[in-house]
Amino acid sequence: MRKPLKVALLGAGVVGSQVARILVQEADTLESRIGRRLELVGVGVRNVDLPRPGIDPALLTDDLEGLVTRGDLDVVIELIGGIEPARGLVMKAIEHGASIVSANKAMLAEDLGALSRAAEAKGVDLYYEAAVAGAIPIIRPLRESLVGDEIDEVMGIVNGTTNFILDKMVTDGVSFQEALEEAQALGYAEADPTADIEGHDAAAKAAILAGLAFHTEVLRSEVFCEGITQVTSADIAAAEQMGCKIKLLAIAKLTHDDRIIVKVHPAMVANKHPLASVSGAYNAIFVNSREAGELMFLGQGAGGNPTASAVMGDVVTVARNRARGTAAHFSPAYTRRVVAPIAESSAQFFVSFDVVDRPGILAKCAAVFGRHGVSLRIVQQSLREDGEPVDGFPARLGIMTHLTLEANLARVVDELRQSEFVGSNVRVMRVEGF
Amino acid sequence: MRKPLKVALLGAGVVGSQVARILVQEADTLESRIGRRLELVGVGVRNVDLPRPGIDPALLTDDLEGLVTRGDLDVVIELIGGIEPARGLVMKAIEHGASIVSANKAMLAEDLGALSRAAEAKGVDLYYEAAVAGAIPIIRPLRESLVGDEIDEVMGIVNGTTNFILDKMVTDGVSFQEALEEAQALGYAEADPTADIEGHDAAAKAAILAGLAFHTEVLRSEVFCEGITQVTSADIAAAEQMGCKIKLLAIAKLTHDDRIIVKVHPAMVANKHPLASVSGAYNAIFVNSREAGELMFLGQGAGGNPTASAVMGDVVTVARNRARGTAAHFSPAYTRRVVAPIAESSAQFFVSFDVVDRPGILAKCAAVFGRHGVSLRIVQQSLREDGEPVDGFPARLGIMTHLTLEANLARVVDELRQSEFVGSNVRVMRVEGF
Numbered sequence: 001m002r003k004p005l006k007v008a009l010l011g012a013g014v015v016g017s018q019v020a021r022i023l024v025q026e027a028d029t030l031e032s033r034i035g036r037r038l039e040l041v042g043v044g045v046r047n048v049d050l051p052r053p054g055i056d057p058a059l060l061t062d063d064l065e066g067l068v069t070r071g072d073l074d075v076v077i078e079l080i081g082g083i084e085p086a087r088g089l090v091m092k093a094i095e096h097g098a099s100i101v102s103a104n105k106a107m108l109a110e111d112l113g114a115l116s117r118a119a120e121a122k123g124v125d126l127y128y129e130a131a132v133a134g135a136i137p138i139i140r141p142l143r144e145s146l147v148g149d150e151i152d153e154v155m156g157i158v159n160g161t162t163n164f165i166l167d168k169m170v171t172d173g174v175s176f177q178e179a180l181e182e183a184q185a186l187g188y189a190e191a192d193p194t195a196d197i198e199g200h201d202a203a204a205k206a207a208i209l210a211g212l213a214f215h216t217e218v219l220r221s222e223v224f225c226e227g228i229t230q231v232t233s234a235d236i237a238a239a240e241q242m243g244c245k246i247k248l249l250a251i252a253k254l255t256h257d258d259r260i261i262v263k264v265h266p267a268m269v270a271n272k273h274p275l276a277s278v279s280g281a282y283n284a285i286f287v288n289s290r291e292a293g294e295l296m297f298l299g300q301g302a303g304g305n306p307t308a309s310a311v312m313g314d315v316v317t318v319a320r321n322r323a324r325g326t327a328a329h330f331s332p333a334y335t336r337r338v339v340a341p342i343a344e345s346s347a348q349f350f351v352s353f354d355v356v357d358r359p360g361i362l363a364k365c366a367a368v369f370g371r372h373g374v375s376l377r378i379v380q381q382s383l384r385e386d387g388e389p390v391d392g393f394p395a396r397l398g399i400m401t402h403l404t405l406e407a408n409l410a411r412v413v414d415e416l417r418q419s420e421f422v423g424s425n426v427r428v429m430r431v432e433g434f
Numbered sequence: 435m436r437k438p439l440k441v442a443l444l445g446a447g448v449v450g451s452q453v454a455r456i457l458v459q460e461a462d463t464l465e466s467r468i469g470r471r472l473e474l475v476g477v478g479v480r481n482v483d484l485p486r487p488g489i490d491p492a493l494l495t496d497d498l499e500g501l502v503t504r505g506d507l508d509v510v511i512e513l514i515g516g517i518e519p520a521r522g523l524v525m526k527a528i529e530h531g532a533s534i535v536s537a538n539k540a541m542l543a544e545d546l547g548a549l550s551r552a553a554e555a556k557g558v559d560l561y562y563e564a565a566v567a568g569a570i571p572i573i574r575p576l577r578e579s580l581v582g583d584e585i586d587e588v589m590g591i592v593n594g595t596t597n598f599i600l601d602k603m604v605t606d607g608v609s610f611q612e613a614l615e616e617a618q619a620l621g622y623a624e625a626d627p628t629a630d631i632e633g634h635d636a637a638a639k640a641a642i643l644a645g646l647a648f649h650t651e652v653l654r655s656e657v658f659c660e661g662i663t664q665v666t667s668a669d670i671a672a673a674e675q676m677g678c679k680i681k682l683l684a685i686a687k688l689t690h691d692d693r694i695i696v697k698v699h700p701a702m703v704a705n706k707h708p709l710a711s712v713s714g715a716y717n718a719i720f721v722n723s724r725e726a727g728e729l730m731f732l733g734q735g736a737g738g739n740p741t742a743s744a745v746m747g748d749v750v751t752v753a754r755n756r757a758r759g760t761a762a763h764f765s766p767a768y769t770r771r772v773v774a775p776i777a778e779s780s781a782q783f784f785v786s787f788d789v790v791d792r793p794g795i796l797a798k799c800a801a802v803f804g805r806h807g808v809s810l811r812i813v814q815q816s817l818r819e820d821g822e823p824v825d826g827f828p829a830r831l832g833i834m835t836h837l838t839l840e841a842n843l844a845r846v847v848d849e850l851r852q853s854e855f856v857g858s859n860v861r862v863m864r865v866e867g868f
Contacts, residue, residue, distance in 0.1 A: 018725070022582065032768050033581055033649065129579055135726035137571070137579035145563055145571035147467055148456065148746020215467065274732070291452070291743035292569035292733060298708070299729035309725035312582020326760035334466050 004039035005319050008067050008098075010089060011079035012045050012052050012060075015103060015130070018308035019077060019315075021054045033316055036323040042067045044080075044089075068093040074322045075315060078102040083110050094118045094126075099322055099329075101314040103130035103307055109204035109220040112211055116331035125321055125329040127314035132205045133158050133283040135306035136299040137313075141287075142212040143330070149289045151213040153253040155432065156285035157278050158205040160301045161189045161196035162228050162248040166266075167279050169236050170245065176231055188281065198227035199264040202250045209285070210252035210262040210339075217333040218252075224263035224342040231266050235429060238352055238398055242378075242434075244268035245276045249432060253345075259338045261345040265430055268350055273433030343407040348377075348431040350400050351409075353416055354393035354423030361421060365397060368419070372411040374404045393423040400431065438473035439753050442501050442532075444523060445513035446479050446486050446494075449537060449564070452742035453511060453749075455488045467750055470757040476501045478514075478523075502527040508756045509749060512536040517544050528552045528560075533756055533763075535748040537564035537741055543638035543654040546645055550765035559755055559763040561748035566639045567592050567717040569740035570733040571747075575721075576646040577764070583723045585647040587687040589866065590719035591712050592639040594735040595623045595630035596662050596682040600700075601713050603670050604679065610665055622715065632661035633698040636684045643719070644686035644696040644773075651767040652686075658697035658776040665700050669863060672786055672832055676812075676868075678702035679710045683866060693774040699864055702784055707867030777841040782811075782865040784834050785843075787850055788827035788857030795855060799831060802853070806845040808838045827857040834865065 007023065009016055023030070023040045031037045043055055044064035052060065061067055068076055068089050076093040078100060080086050086107045090100055100119065102108065108115070108131050119126035129139045133156065142151070157163050161183060168179035180197065183189035195201045203225040211218040228248050239246045247269045252262045269276045274296050278284040283301025288294050300306040321327050355361050362379065369376055378400040401409065409428070416422045441457065443450055457464070457474045465471045477489055478498035486494065495501055502510055502523050510527040512534060514520050520541045524534055534553065536542065542549070542565050553560035563573045567590065576585070591597050595617060602613035614631065617623035629635045637659040645652040662682050673680045681703045686696045703710045708730050712718040717735025722728055734740040755761050789795050796813065803810055812834040835843065843862070850856045 022725075029584075030582070035768070136729060137575035140574045140579055141571035144751045145574055145747040146743065147750045148464070148748075149569075149743040150463075289743065291456075291739040291746070293740055295570060295731075295733035297729075297731055300727045305725040306727055309580065309583040309723065312725070313579040314582075316581045317578045320764050321760075321762060324760075326755075326758075326762070328755060328760070328762040330754050334469070 002036055004037035005074040005322055006041045006072055007038050007075045007077065007315070008042045008044065008073050009040060009077045009079065010044040010064055011081070012043050012055060013079065014304040015307045015311065016079040017052065017054060018304045019079065019311050022308060022312055024054070030316065034319045034323055036319065038315070038319060041073070064089055065092065068098065069096050071096050073098040075099050075101060075318055077311060077315060078104055079311070081106065083107050087111055090115060091118060094122050094124055097122065097124060099125035099318045099327060100127070101311055101318055102128045103311055105131040105201070105204040105208060109207040112208060113217040113333045116329070116333065119329050120331045123327050125318045125327045127318055129314050130307045130310035132208050133285055134299065134301040134303065135309045136283055136285065136297045136301065138209070138285050138297055139212065141297070142209065146287065146289055146292060149291045151254070151287060151289045153251070153288040154209050154213045154285065155249055155251045155275070156209070156283065157247055157275055158250045158283050158285065158301060159196055159202045159248055160281035160283060161193065163278065163282070164188045164280055165197070166228060166231070166246055166248065169231070169233060170240070173233065175233055176229065197229050199225045199248065202248060202264040206250035206252055206262050206264050209250065210260055211333060213252055214254060214260050214337050215333065215335045216260070216337040218260070218262055218339060222262060222339040224265070226265040228266050235427060238350070239268045239429070242268060242350065242398070242400065243271050244431070244434065245271060246429070247275060255340055255345070259340040261340055261342070263342060263345070267430040267432045268434070270433040275433065343410070345406055346403050347406060348401055348403050348434060349409050350398065350429045350431050351413065351426065352396060352398040353426040354396050356392070356421045357394045358421065362397070364421060368415050369399070369401065369412050372408045374408050374412050375402045376400070377402050400434065436470055438471035439508040439756055440475045440506055441472050441509045441511065441749070442476045442478065442507050443474065443511045443513065444478040444498055445515070446477050446489060447513065448738040449741045449745065450513040451486065451488065452738045453513065453745050456742060456746055458488070464750065468753045468757055470753065472749070472753060475507070498523055499526065502532065503530050505530050507532040509533050509535060509752055511745060511749060512538055513745070515540065517541050521545055524549060525552060528556050528558055531556065531558060533559035533752045533761065534561070535745055535752055536562045537745055539565040539635070539638040539642060543641040546642060547651040547767045550763070550767065553763050554765045557761050559752045559761045561752055563748050564741045564744035566642050567719055568733065568735040568737065569743045570717055570719065570731045570735065572643070572719050572731055573646065575731070576643065580721065580723055580726060583725045585688070585721060585723040587685070587722040588643050588647045588719065589683055589685045589709070590643070590717065591681055591709055592684045592717050592719065592735060593630055593636045593682055594715035594717060595627065596636070597712065597716070598622050598714055599631070600662060600665070600680050600682065603665070603667060604674070607667065609667055610663065631663050633659045633682065636682060636698040640684035640686055640696050640698050643684065644694055645767060647686055648688060648694050648771050649767065649769045650694070650771040652694070652696055652773060656696060656773040658699070660699040662700050669861060672784070673702045673863070676702060676784065676832070676834065677705050678865070678868065679705060680863070681709060689774055689779070693772045695774055695776070695779040697776060697779070701864040701866045702868070704867040709867065777844070779840055780837050781840060782835055782837050782868060783843050784832065784863045784865050785847065785860065786830060786832040787860040788830050790826070790855045791828045792855065796831070798855060802849050803833070803835065803846050806842045808842050808846050809836045810834070811836050834868065
């Protein structure tokens with residue numbers, strides 16, 4: 001019998017403890033699928049004294065660097081998250097000849113290029129299916145299945161926490177703050193929810209997806225990012241009136257001049273678009289490519305079990321390669337495409353604002369849009385429900401534009417805000433799939 | 435500069451000509467993604483004299499065996515379809531050291547095990563993403579992404595022709611025959627539509643999906659297969675009344691005793707289930723697994739461009755491996771699970787039949803189900819729309835059962851058919867997602 005493959009695990013939190021459990025409990029099954037046995041030889045944690053049910057205490061160590069540099073490891077599973085010390089440990093593990101499985105979106109969004117090149121140079125694998133959209137297979141489809149095609153756009157709901165909050169605002173009619181508090185009480189949002197609600201988590205995933213889809217290196221810092229903290233109940237209601245739902249979207253698309261746009265922002269998504277009905281903790285990713293057309297991938301985007309599923313898929317793949325002495329990793333950044341500034345990208349917008357009730361006011365407003373080259377698709381005027389004018393502005397206009405440059409729309413909003421016939425509450429929301 | 439990788443193409447039909455076009459037109463792009471240039475060195479066709487726009491006539495040959503045995507090929511793309519001569523040619527190509535990309539579901543459903551073992555023994559790749567559900571990445575997700583998980587069920591709409599026909603029957607209220615004729619007129623169905631409408635095409639795909647999902651060898655002949663030729667407008671109407679759509683499903687699932695059920699049949703799918711809204715030529719595959727939970731994959735299931743996208747993804751993957759002298763193929767049938775006979779599988783059913791209008795008739799019918807251990811979920815009685823009794827049977831009962839053994843349901847139907855109070859038109863439809 002051939003010797004087992006040696007596996008080390010970094011991190012034993014929610015996902016790590018699931019992975020450790022599967023490695024031990026399913027050892028026979030995994031062996032049949034790999035052709036070699038996997039042996040968990042060490043689990044690196046910050047505190048070795050905490051109780052870790054299901055993990056042999058003899059495997060625990062707080063010397064993570066010592067673990068990844070022991071030199072006989074076949075696979076290192078990195079589940080500690082964050083940029084450092086994760087990146088340094090993964091780099092050292094690669095230098096010492098181990099293949100890597102990681103779920104660490106923050107690290108990968110910061111440094112996928114360098115890590116990939118290091119892995120390729122050393123002839124080891126670097127797999128990270130769990131880093132984006134939990135259990136949904138999206139990394140392999142982009143890296144392999146669609147690699148002979150030309151992707152035009154990747155658009156997804158990749159953060160379950162914000163999707164849950166936006167859902168709650170719709171179904172229960174509560175404010176953002178109330179929905180956030182409920183998400184925290186249920187454990188869907190963390191005590192410090194910043195990474196989720198400000199869009200940082202989605203932006204890291206967007207950087208990874210964009211890099212794979214467009215065969216280039218995209219850094220987290222290049223991603224335009226706007227969270228959901230400013231989304232109001234009035235926005236939700238306006239979206240409903242337009243037959244849309246508000247979703248936090250991660251979008252990466254190719255421009256006509258071969259640059260890419262990578263952005264995260266809330267958007268009104270038409271109810272008829274498949275992403276509109278993705279609810280709760282589900283994630284979904286929509287891909288549009290030249291030959292394949294539209295594809296959609298749907299599944300659970302987070303949680304210990306779904307993420308562990310994705311990690312274990314990578315572990316088996318990497319171990320199979322290892323067992324035959326090869327690696328299938330391919331550094332994805334072999335072309336150089338530039339990320340265009342958001343002002344140069346186009347979108348459809350819904351702009352709403354209070355106006356005075358005066359003859360010809362609609363024409364005046366429309367003229368503002370026209371002056372900046374923004375053409376209108378739908379204009380709707382509504383009186384406030386309570387009939388009371390706000391600060392002397394009795395009516396509210398809702399205007400859906402055609403596709404337009406972000407820069408042009410910004411000029412429209414500036415001018416509206418300075419107009420004496422427009423109130424101060426000018427709201428802007430991007431629109432998709434309408 | 436390193437020498438180009440040599441590629442041969444077998445078949446230059448709808449998909450093959452697209453693939454040839456991409457290989458030539460996108461040669462630079464492909465080279466950047468692979469790290470080596472691809473050189474199309476031969477195209478094997480039945481008739482070299484037909485005009486093949488976009489293909490250099492000098493590449494055409496009708497000596498397919500000579501082409502695959504020339505000994506210097508890196509990749510053979512098999513797109514001729516059918517079992518022979520495709521299988522023999524692929525086997526010879528493997529023996530002569532070429533990696534294989536195939537879209538040939540019929541061949542793979544017949545012989546995936548032997549072909550896989552041959553590829554593994556020779557250290558070459560065998561990829562076939564295009565064989566199931568066109569451009570939808572499903573083979574890699576099953577073979578790699580979910581390989582560390584335990585799949586309970588794979589259920590999909592994998593035949594666009596039948597989906598189009600069933601859609602037409604719903605939206606236009608036409609008969610199966612009329613819908614089929616329209617599909618033929620539009621080119622969605624072939625002149626001889628047998629493979630699609632009898633479910634053979636879906637059954638081949640089901641065999642491939644089942645083998646990958648459950649890590650075993652499943653032959654086409656082991657798949658229970660029932661097509662849509664018997665679906666009537668009355669079935670469509672009854673489904674609508676129950677809040678369902680009729681879809682041709684390919685289903686592979688694990689039984690509680692670790693056997694598998696593999697079947698293709700029309701079924702009433704509850705409108706709330708994501709598969710119900712998959713329309714037209716789209717395919718969708720739904721996977722339920724222990725850790726990952728529910729996943730769904732949606733996209734175009736056929737057509738030259740989507741299928742070419744899947745083929746080219748495989749070509750790049752295989753070429754990347756080839757360029758570094760490795761292969762990532764892994765023979766999937768490393769366990770032996772038995773396919774259980776359909777009679778031993780369970781399903782939910784909708785049974786409808788004409789009855790006499792007599793006091794206590796409902797109790798009598800219910801008793802028939804009870805005698806065979808089939809419990810009822812919904813019973814609905816309706817008079818015919820035109821008020822005319824059929825053959826003396828004025829009322830029609832529609833009965834939705836709970837999950838029950840196929841064998842038990844068959845006994846119920848036998849007894850109903852023999853009852854003097856039941857008309858001859860007993861209809862049975864399986865139900866999913868209700």
